Amino acid sequence: MDLQLKNKTALITGSTKGIGYAIALGLLKEGAKLYIHGRSIESVEKAIEKIKKEVPKAQVKGIPADFAKVEEVNNLLKTIPQVDILVNNIGIYGDRPFETTNDKQWFSDFEINVMSGVRLSRHYASSMRDKNWGRIIFISSESAINIPEDMILYGVTKTAYLALSRGLAKLFKGTNVTVNSVLPGPTSAEGAIEIFQNMSKETNATMKELQFEFITKNRPSSIIQRFSEPSEIANMVVYLASPLSSSTTGAALRVDGGVVETAY
Template sequence: MNLQLTGKTALVTGSTAGIGYAAALGLLKEGAKVFINGREEKKLEKVVEQIKKDIPSADVEGVVADFSKVEEVDTLIHQIKELDILINNVGIYGDQPFETTPDEVWMHDFEVNVMSGVRLSRHYIPLMKKKNWGRVVFVSSESAINIPDDMILYGVTKTAILALSRGLAKSLRGTNVTVNSVLPGPTWSAGNLRSMKELSEKKGITVEEAALEFVKEKRPESIIQRFAEPEEVANLIVYLASPLSSATTGAALRVDGGIVNTAF
């Protein structure tokens, strides 16, 4: 299927690995120009170099930005003048016991997970409205609906993203600018791979066995009973970024492996 992305320009935040990286590759393979993003310049350069080897025709550039720092967001905006597609993917998470997670961690995670999307959308959406075409996709999580008791902060930020996405979509009523959110379930991101390796070493089992144990214990409602591959999530993101998704907006679309235990 031709997703009609040739000539479009996209930014994917947090895209040196995991879902963001897979989404960037998907957009590039469909002919879009893509800005990928990371916090470390050397790592970003290596990723861009690898992409150009794997996809010789790729029109890809790296842009460094730590989304917990407003000045670095401002620098990114100055570097990238205009976009057709904004994929707000960057996010952080981890073990966060509610009783011992201090204010500064709450504010830091909120800056990265929520305010990054607020700031970029506030800048680029008016430009999209001016030319009457654009796509904004927020990467939320099934944790926005199934708030994990061991990562309440993470769940709160991901729920906030759903509200932000829906509100922005409604504010763009009657335009050809769409805003949607995607809710992945457990996925083989860099962070999850690291966590599963730690669990496998602790229990003396393989990484695959650790992942299966995690799903059975922490996400027993999963229908697919496994971690998703980043590409499986990215496929939905790339479709939502395309002209073919023109009637889909204001939606929270699940690619969670069936974890959310409702039909609607």
């Protein structure tokens, strides 16, 4: 199937690894022109080198920016003034016990997980409206609905993305600009793989066994009973980025393996 993405220009935040990198590969294989983003020039250059081995004809450039620093975000926006497709993927997470997580940590995580999407979407909204075409996609999480008790802060930031994407979709009413959010479940991205590899060394259990244990203990409602692969999340995002998804907007689309206990 031709997703009609040839010569569309996309920016994916946090795309040097994990889900963001998988989305980058998916868009590039469909012929899109792409800007990947990482926090350091080294991570960006390494990712581009890897991409060109997998997609030799890839039209890809990179830009580093620390999204905790507004001046670096502003520099990114000056360097890339317009895009057709924006994927707000950058995000941080961690064990943040509610009773001991201070205001500084809340504001720090909110700055990256929420304000990054606010700033970039606000910047690119006008040019998308002027062209009467655009795609804005927020990578949220099933944790936006199933708030984890040990990661309340993370869940709150991901819930904010659902409200932001729905409101923006309504803002673009009657245009060919669509806005959606995607909710992955547990995914075998680099961060999770590293954690399970370390646990495997300590316990002698295989990574597959440890992941299954995590699912049965922490996400027992999972229907697929396994971690998703980044490419499985990327498939949904690439479709949403394409002209073929023109009647899908204002939606929160789950790629969570059935973790969320609702039929809608």
